[in-house]
Structure formats: C-alpha cells, structure tokens
Amino acid sequence: MTSKSSPGLGASMKDKLIQQALERRQRQTGDGAPPASLADVSRHARAVPEQFYRFDQHPGYQQLRIMHDGAARFGLANPFFKLHESLAGAETTIQGQRFVNFASYNYLGYSGHPVVAEAAKAAIDHYGTSVSASRLVSGDRPIHRELEAELARLYEVDDAVTFVSGHATNVTTIGYLFGPRDLVIHDELIHNSVLQGIQLSGARRLSFAHNDVEALDRLLGDQRQHFERVLVVLEGIYSMDGDYPDLPRFVELKNRHKVFLMVDEAHSLGVMGANGKGIREHFGLAGKDVDIWMGTLSKTLASCGGYIAGESALVEHLKFMAPGFLYSVGMPASVAAAALAAVRCMAHDAERVATLQARGQQFLALAREAGLDTGTSTGLAVIPVITGSSVKATQLSSALAKRGINAQPILHPAVPEKAARVRFFVSCLHTPEQIAQTVAIVAQELQKL
Structure with missing residues (x-):
C-alpha cells in the first residue's frame, strides 16, 4: 500500500494494523506478557495524573x-x-x-575595566566569537593555555583546566572523580553545585556543622575506613554568610585521615590575601596543601566559566575524561582573554x-x-x-x-x-x-x- 492510499484507510483497518504492530513488537521483546489492546492503552493513559505530563502541574512550579x-x-x-x-x-x-x-x-571592578574589555575585543577580532566545538575536537587556542598556565602559577600548582560554567565545574569534577564506593563530606552551607556533583557521582554524602573542624574530625574517625576515596569540600568564603573556614586545621585533618580536600574559591579569589590570591595567601599555605582548587571566572575575574587547579594527574584526567569538559564546547577566546587580562591585572x-x-x-x-x-x-x-x-x-x-x-x-x-x-x-x-x-x-x- 502506498503512502498516497493511506489517508483512505478506515478506522477499523487502522486499529487492526496498529494492533498487529503491537503484537509483533511483543513477540520480538519476548517478555511473555499478553499484547495490550488499544482500549487498554487508552484506559491506562487516562489514569495517568495530570502532574505527570503537564509542566503547569509540576510540584516545583506549583x-x-x-x-x-x-x-x-x-x-x-x-x-x-x-x-x-x-x-x-x-x-x-x-x-x-x-x-x-x-x-x-x-x-x-574588572568587568568594564578598559584593559579587560580591550583584551576580549581583540580576541574576537583574531579568533571569532566561538571555537565551535569541544577543545578535544576543535583544538586549543593559545589564549586557553595562557589562562590555564596563569591560574596554575597563581596557585603554585602543576596545571589548571577551565570550564565553560562555574556550576558545571563542580558538578562534572565531583560527579566524574568519585563513585558509589566513595564518600563526600561537605560543610553544611556548601554550594548547590557541589550537592549536584555528589548526586551525580553516586557517592555517599554526609555534612558537618558549618566551619566545625572537630565535627569533621569525628565524622572522619567514624567513617573513613568504610570507603575507598573520601573527599572533603569547603568554600573559601561562604557566599550566603561572608565567613571562611580555618583552612590550616582542615589541611591537618586531610593529611591525618588520608582524604582529598577541595576548596571552592568562587568568592575568595581577589577578596582574601594581600594580593587577592585567596584563602591560600590569607593563611600562607602552599598550593599542594589542597588537592583540588576550584574557582569561577565570573566574579573577580570578570568573565564566565570555572576552573580546577592542582597536580598534573588531576588536570590531565579531567581534560580527557570529565564529561562536562569533554562534551562541552570550548570556552570562547574572548571569554578566556577577559579572564586572563583580569588575572594579570590582579598581579599588580x-x-x-x-x-x-x-x-x-x-x-x-x-x-x-x-x-x-x-x-x-x-x-x-x-x-x-x-x-x-x-x-x-x-x-x-x-x-x-x-x-x-x-x-x-x-x-x-x-x-x-x-x-x-x-x-x-x-x-x-x-x-x-x-x-x-x-x-x-x-x-x-x-x-x-
């Protein structure tokens, strides 16, 4: 039967053909269940509550x-x-x-700063407005590598990698590096992006009272031996409250309990330390004292995106395997150039x-x-x-x-x-x-x- 004749099918013939198709599919799947009739399908569809197929009835929207x-x-x-x-x-x-x-x-004040704005404009003129694919596919631009090298120097660590979203930086880094046999412990006031990353990872999640080193120590004492990898996540400055952790004491716990320590510097970079180098400078710590330095490019650095800085094995691993980097388009050169100019301005x-x-x-x-x-x-x-x-x-x-x-x-x-x-x-x-x-x-x- 040609497509031209199909509009002339009677209703009964259409029902019969649909029923035959359902029966063929049932036989192919081999699940042994009796084929559903059109009446059954229609009855089941009518029984589905509206909130399960209408956005205006979604509980969150309500x-x-x-x-x-x-x-x-x-x-x-x-x-x-x-x-x-x-x-x-x-x-x-x-x-x-x-x-x-x-x-x-x-x-x-770097958003609107003439040096930062001019760097972004020049990058557009030279590289265009998009790199048009993931960096793995489209390749790097020199500006990407310069920015990542500057961030690594800022933290005095081996390397850094930039992402197109600050929120996604936490989600994909935690979501990829940790799994069901691991534990992630975080300050109770940690950012949503960390919580989303933990959920994606499938790791066990526990929290401790805000900035309470003793509470974390007790928690690690009770739980460390039950998991393979354990990650502790803090913020440099907590964005809702404007306070910060006693980072050296958390570093001591990290070393004693043999866990990873991650610090989200979204609000502390440019704000803490005599030169704005963040909570590390404030406390006089070495870059290697923290395993995963995370930050955003959208605040002090007047751009958009996020970064991870740390040892070479961490950064190389994320570049080749983290889905949020691997399957996302590369950062536009103008965005990277603005952040790079801001980092260099901050140094002086x-x-x-x-x-x-x-x-x-x-x-x-x-x-x-x-x-x-x-x-x-x-x-x-x-x-x-x-x-x-x-x-x-x-x-x-x-x-x-x-x-x-x-x-x-x-x-x-x-x-x-x-x-x-x-x-x-x-x-x-x-x-x-x-x-x-x-x-x-x-x-x-x-x-x-």
Missing part, C-alpha cells in the same frame, strides 16, 4: 506559584530578574534610574584588593554599630543583613530600591526562613560615602518594618 501569589497578597513585586541597562559595577541603571549597586560580584593591583577589604570592613563595622544582624560575616565583600523572614527581606529590598539602592533578598528555601536576609556584595569601587549612606538607610528602613 510551589513557585504559591510563593508568587503570597508575595502579591503582601503587595510585594518580584525582586528578581531586574533589567540592568548599563555596566553593573558599584552603580547600575535599572529602567532609567541610577542605583548604588550591591548585587554584583564585580569585586575588583594590591591597592584595589586593599580598598575592597577596607570597604567591606567599613560596611560591617557600621552595620554592627547600627544594630543590624550581620550573622558570622567577616566583612570580606559578602555581608548579609538578616531580617528573620522572607517577607521582611523582600520588603526591605523593595524599600531600599525606592531610595536608590539595589540589594537582593535571599529567601527560603535558599536559606532557612528565620535566616532570610538581604545580601550586600561590596566592591572596591564603592565609595566610603556610598557605604555609610547605605548602612544608614538600611537601618532606617528596617526600623520601619
């Missing part, structure tokens, strides 16, 4: 709708996805209005680092004097003002926006409800006057709530 509807009842506008119309540095423009901006990771910009640290300390000191709850923040670029409820955090953020300050609320479930907050990211480009005025306004508006 929860999102509840949150939006609840905010609307309180007269609160959505504080997220604001449309910035200019460079987002210490100041930004949103819908034509100028704001003092505390919602940017541009810690050293100790003054910017010192200014950033001074501005953060000023914000923290003034906030504490005003009676604001800043939690455990150390004043190193990340400073929360804890409000105690998601509604109050959203209200405070909205009130600040009306007074020309852009600072985002952090709501449940990103943090516990009682720990809801407005989070402030400080830049070296903020002036002392901007910080003093901001803290005063925060105190005023919080008092009204």
